[in-house]
Amino acid sequence: MTESYSVIVIDDDQEMRNSLTHLLGRVGWTVTGFADAEVALRRIETLQPDVVLSDVRMPGLSGLDLLARLSGPDDPPLILISAHGDIPMAVDAIQKGAYSFLEKPFEPRRLLTVLRHAAEAHRLAGQARRMRDELVNLSGLDRVLLGQDPQIVSLRDRIVDLGATDGTVLISGATGTGKELVARALHRLGPRRDGPFVSLNCATLDPARFEEQVFGRAGVTLGHLRRADGGTLFLDEIAACPLPAQAQLLRAIETGEVLPLGADEELRTDVRIVAATNEDLAAQVEAESFRPDLLYRLNTFQLSLPALRDRGGDVVLLFEHFLRAMAETYEVATPDVTPEDIAALASHAWPGNIRELRHVAERRVLAARRGAGTVADALRVDDGGEEVSGNLRGAVARFEATLIAQAVRTHQGRMDAVAEALGIGRRTLNEKIVKLGLDKDALLD
Known part of the structure; x- marks a missing residue:
């Protein structure tokens, strides 16, 4: 089915306006025509068109004047048309932000192609902005994605891109880097956001009951795959999945069918799989403890979360963020971050990553309630009382x-x-x- 788009047509020539309205309406566009650009401008916010098509030379507000007024990120793209073959004007319009410039008379097919491309680009850009806004507001994700390190900037963009898909994703990263938070973000940003998000840590399951917990048992246990029907199943520590269960999991991913223990027939399940690991699965494949075909399936898309020690100046930025959050939680003034604190943060290896940093910030705030403490003191608790390394x-x-x-x-x-x-x-x-x-x-x- 062809997607329907909307367009505002602005031209003081009624015959041209009617002709464009008829052409576009015939191929399914929703068209609103105006003879006056000023009047059209006042209606854009209400009509929310995908694209605006305007003549250049008109009484009052010209097409070029209109271009200057439609410069915001949420404004629809503007395509200008003119009966005057003015190449410098066309170049100037494109440089100032017009999507395209067409000279009358133009081929209807050419016009329709340009309009459709402009409308598609506008909708995609709007979806990306909405997803990025939602990403910023996701509860808890600030623990992972706050910062300006190039790795984190790229990761934010990748999460937005993958959120729009329904493919299987493998998230890799050390313990404490925020793998489950990223998985929840992918769910919230995707087409399954209204379905369930079911989280399962494979390492915590009894291997003897793994298959029953994941695939279910007829008349007894529903199983996590069916509990997540219509939503997302997050399989953390996927490396701990027993070999016998890996074949069934692969079949469930490939066919969308699951055979509960004791059942005679397979049941349909509609689930997106997001898996996570802090181990080298390729090495496990070499060691024959992980199926290569399952790895290929899980690795359709991959996200790699950097260790905190590799994120440079983000450490201080994240620490200050956690300090403010903890100070608000405990209803105390946010402690100042001194040069000595910065030195302690910079010299620490952060084996516990984001989780450890958050705990250090919490201990610093609790110590501040007593009017004492430094970051070095808070780190000594984690380090078993050892001094912060380096001068x-x-x-x-x-x-x-x-x-x-x-x-x-x-x-x-x-x-x-x-x-x-x-x-x-x-x-x-x-x-x-x-x-x-x-x-x-x-x-x-």
Whole structure:
């Protein structure tokens, strides 16, 4: 079935307006015509068209004036038409943001193609913005995706892209990096958002009862696959799935059918599978403890979550975020983050990743209620009382070098932009680069 689009047609020539309305209406478009661009502009918010088609030369507000008024990210694309073969005008219009410029008379097929492409692009852009807005608002996901490290920026975009699909996704990452939060985001952003999200940690199940828990038992247990019908089943620690169950899981993914224990007939189930692991599944395939065909199926799409220690300056940004959240929870003032705190954060290895950082922030806030404590104190609890490694000066230098290197790569070597992003002057930036022994060209390789 052909998708229906809507268009506003603006032309002071009634015959041309009627002709365009008839042409577009005949192929299923919803068309609203206006002789006056100012009147049309006032109706755009109400009509919410997919695209606007306007003549250039009209009394009052011209097509080029209209282009200047339709410059927001949510505004529909504008296609300009003109009976005057003015190439400089066409070039100027395109440079200022017009989707296309057509000269009268034009081929109807050419017009319909350009209009359809513009409408499709507008709808896709709108869907992406809505999904990104929802991604920002997802409860708990700020623990994973807050930050400006290039890996995290790319990850956010990938989650939005994969959220729109219904394919199987494999999420890899160390313990504490937020794999289940990402799985929930994929569910919330996708076409199954109104269905159930069922989470199962394969490592916590008794191997003897694994098949019953996942596939069910006739007349006794429904099974997680059928509980997730119409939604998403999240299989955490998928490497712990017993070999005998892997064949059944593969069949369920491929056919959408599941055979409960003790049942004579397979049952239909409509489920999206999202799996997660902190192990090397390829190595497990080599060791013959994981089926290669199941890995290929699970790995249709892949998301890799970086360890916290690899995220540079995001550590401090995330820590400050958690401090504010914990201070609000415990109803106390947010503690200041001192240079000594930054040094402690920068020098720690963060084996527990985001989860560990959040716990450290919570301990720091609880200590602040007593008017005492530092980040180093909070870290000693995790480290069994050991001192934070490295001296203060060295830790600060390492942290500064990481921040500068990250900013240089992000801004592709544009040093004015790097200095602005870091909140320091260009001269100060140059001095730090020399002092820290950084090579800008090497950072961009």
